Amino acid sequence: MPYMVQKTNRKEFKMKKFKGFIKKEFYHIFRDKRSLFILFGMPIAQILLFGYAVTNEINNVNIAIFDKANDAQSEKIIQNISASNYFNIEQIIYNEADIEKSFKKGKVKAVLVFEPKLAKKLTKDNKANIQVITDATEPNTATTIINYVSVILQKIQMNLNKDIKMPYQIKAQTRMLYNPELKSVFMFVPGVMTIILMLVSAMMTSISITREKEIGTMEILLVSPLKPFQVILGKVFPYIFLSIFNALVIVVIGYFVFRMPLEGSYFLLGLESVLFIVSALSLGVLISTISNTQQTAMMISLMGLLLPVILLSGFIFPIESMPRPLQIFSNIIPATWYIIILKGIMLKGVGIAYLWKETLVLIGMTIFFIALSIRNYKIRLE
Amino acid sequence: MKDQNIIQVKNLTKKYGDFFAVNEISFHVKKGEIFGFLGANGAGKTTAMKMLIGISKPTYGEATVAGFDVFKNPEKIKKNIGYMSQKFALYDDLTVNENIIFFGGIYGLKRKIIKHKTKELLSYLGIEELGKTLVGSLPLGVKQKLAFSIALIHEPKIVFLDEPTGGVDPITRRQFWEMIYEKAHQGTTIFVTTHYMDEAEYCDRVSIMVTGKIEALDTPKKLKEIYKVDSMNEVFLKLARGE
Numbered sequence: 258m259p260y261m262v263q264k265t266n267r268k269e270f271k272m273k274k275f276k277g278f279i280k281k282e283f284y285h286i287f288r289d290k291r292s293l294f295i296l297f298g299m300p301i302a303q304i305l306l307f308g309y310a311v312t313n314e315i316n317n318v319n320i321a322i323f324d325k326a327n328d329a330q331s332e333k334i335i336q337n338i339s340a341s342n343y344f345n346i347e348q349i350i351y352n353e354a355d356i357e358k359s360f361k362k363g364k365v366k367a368v369l370v371f372e373p374k375l376a377k378k379l380t381k382d383n384k385a386n387i388q389v390i391t392d393a394t395e396p397n398t399a400t401t402i403i404n405y406v407s408v409i410l411q412k413i414q415m416n417l418n419k420d421i422k423m424p425y426q427i428k429a430q431t432r433m434l435y436n437p438e439l440k441s442v443f444m445f446v447p448g449v450m451t452i453i454l455m456l457v458s459a460m461m462t463s464i465s466i467t468r469e470k471e472i473g474t475m476e477i478l479l480v481s482p483l484k485p486f487q488v489i490l491g492k493v494f495p496y497i498f499l500s501i502f503n504a505l506v507i508v509v510i511g512y513f514v515f516r517m518p519l520e521g522s523y524f525l526l527g528l529e530s531v532l533f534i535v536s537a538l539s540l541g542v543l544i545s546t547i548s549n550t551q552q553t554a555m556m557i558s559l560m561g562l563l564l565p566v567i568l569l570s571g572f573i574f575p576i577e578s579m580p581r582p583l584q585i586f587s588n589i590i591p592a593t594w595y596i597i598i599l600k601g602i603m604l605k606g607v608g609i610a611y612l613w614k615e616t617l618v619l620i621g622m623t624i625f626f627i628a629l630s631i632r633n634y635k636i637r638l639e
Numbered sequence: 640m641k642d643q644n645i646i647q648v649k650n651l652t653k654k655y656g657d658f659f660a661v662n663e664i665s666f667h668v669k670k671g672e673i674f675g676f677l678g679a680n681g682a683g684k685t686t687a688m689k690m691l692i693g694i695s696k697p698t699y700g701e702a703t704v705a706g707f708d709v710f711k712n713p714e715k716i717k718k719n720i721g722y723m724s725q726k727f728a729l730y731d732d733l734t735v736n737e738n739i740i741f742f743g744g745i746y747g748l749k750r751k752i753i754k755h756k757t758k759e760l761l762s763y764l765g766i767e768e769l770g771k772t773l774v775g776s777l778p779l780g781v782k783q784k785l786a787f788s789i790a791l792i793h794e795p796k797i798v799f800l801d802e803p804t805g806g807v808d809p810i811t812r813r814q815f816w817e818m819i820y821e822k823a824h825q826g827t828t829i830f831v832t833t834h835y836m837d838e839a840e841y842c843d844r845v846s847i848m849v850t851g852k853i854e855a856l857d858t859p860k861k862l863k864e865i866y867k868v869d870s871m872n873e874v875f876l877k878l879a880r881g882e
Contacts, residue, residue: 273744273747274744274745274747277740277741277744277745278741278744278745280741281730281733281737281741284730284732284733284737285730285732285733288732289732472726472728472730472731473724473725473726473727473728474728474729474730476694476722476724476728477722477724477728477742478745479694480692480693480694480717480720480722480799481717481742481745481746482714482717482718482745482746482747483745484714
């Protein structure tokens with residue numbers, strides 16, 4: 258018999274086959290510039306982009322001052338405002354007409370108008386007014402500016418009232434837990450991590466599997482002694498590694514560049530991330546069973562996975578303020594649960610005792626996706 | 640062992656809903672034979688072949704390939720056959736050597752054997768200097784011969800070729816058939832689908848499928864006698880028109 262397959266040590270044999278498969282998969286990835294960019298450029302670009310550019314905080318907002326009072330009190334307030342990092346006094350205005358002009362030029366986002374004889378009124382009537390005019394073409398920024406100004410004014414007022422006892426006073430003592438400085442980057446790091454893992458795991462695997470279908474090698478692999486599940490496992494395996502690597506990069510950048518806290522257990526964070534990666538991978542396999550071309554796979558991944566992750570997972574828009582049907586829909590997105598878990602571990606430092614419910618949901622979803630893709634695969638082979 | 644039938648098919652059928660893609664076909668292929676499996680597009684030849692190579696389950700019927708049952712032992716069949724698709728599917732972004740190592744590897748060949756085979760194969764194809772070239776940059780004819788050689792790398796008893804000469808020029812086709820002859824002489828059974836009727840003349844025996852059924856099966860010479868024509872092309876046309 259010329260037939261040469263040796264029957265020695267079958268297990269060793271299987272490992273060798275598997276290694277060869279993985280090696281080939283890495284060749285595909287490292288020889289394709291597009292894959293390389295998505296795998297390694299994208300995570301870093303996205304996290305820096307979200308971290309620096311897309312933020313809800315305000316910093317060095319240009320404002321204008323129209324000081325009709327020009328007395329000691331108004332000067333003190335202006336000093337306080339310019340001393341904060343939030344505002345930058347760009348312009349001093351001397352008449353009403355210039356207020357609108359400066360807005361129209363787009364140079365300033367807000368104008369503070371001090372009423373005449375501010376100091377006098379304050380001592381005489383115990384009351385003085387400062388008008389805050391904002392450019393509400395960006396509603397979020399406008400509200401934030403008003404809030405920040407109010408806080409600064411309150412502080413000044415408190416200083417003034419230091420020595421006086423108010424007869425009745427109810428004060429809201431606020432404390433912002435877990436993110437006292439309200440840094441939006443704390444929100445974005447978990448979100449970006451979720452997006453990247455979804456992208457790498459689901460989109461890249463679905464594309465790489467359909468690619469084999471398109472060029473016809475999938476057929477060759479299925480005719481070979483490799484079992485279908487071995488083929489899929491071999492395709493998926495490299496992406497588990499790359500996803501874990503990406504998660505690590507994001508956490509490290511978040512930690513060192515944006516001072517993202519990491520309160521909870523690293524181990525739990527790792528485990529939950531692997532769980533999410535597996536669920537995303539099984540989604541990728543599922544997509545590859547229903548699409549025959551790389552383009553279809555990419556479109557389904559982008560529209561069906563990425564968009565919901567960005568819009569409905571609570572990453573950018575809070576789920577609580579969505580209409581009811583969308584709230585329900587957000588529950589079936591794995592990313593929703595993963596983001597809750599991430600925020601819990603990273604910001605609150607809670608353990609599995611608080612996150613078991615979310616973890617179970619993720620496990621359940623993963624099993625469901627795997628079962629569905631196995632079923633789809635079988636139908637294809639029938 | 641000499642006259643043993645390496646493929647044996649009886650009433651093999653594949654139904655999709657009410658549609659018979661393959662309708663109770665029966666035939667056998669002898670060891671070392673070049674068996675031409677002809678038919679128009681959509682006649683069911685690809686479906687029939689997919690059942691034989693174990694990637695599609697027959698609805699009913701019987702078939703053994705290389706001595707193994709397609710229902711009970713599809714995995715054993717896979718180890719004993721080679722397959723080359725009409726796309727000459729290889730990995731374009733891998734080099735010639737890497738492709739050989741990969742495909743040899745999934746058939747469980749040892750490293751040493753693969754190394755030896757690579758050398759042999761490259762010199763056989765006359766492309767010794769192309770081992771480190773990406774397959775994507777090879778001319779189609781070379782890629783076709785490489786795909787064929789890789790399909791044979793584990794020395795299967797039977798090799799299934801699905802329209803292996805689509806899109807290549809007549810000279811390359813001729814060279815390719817010479818390779819097929821050579822392998823058949825060495826004892827490999829060749830099961831080939833094609834719709835080039837001149838190629839049918841090269842086969843030892845041909846079967847012609849029309850709408851899911853095998854309408855004719857014999858040597859090209861006999862078929863031409865039966866239908867009283869000069870070429871396989873005319874045989875095919877007569878059958879396709881239902882004469």
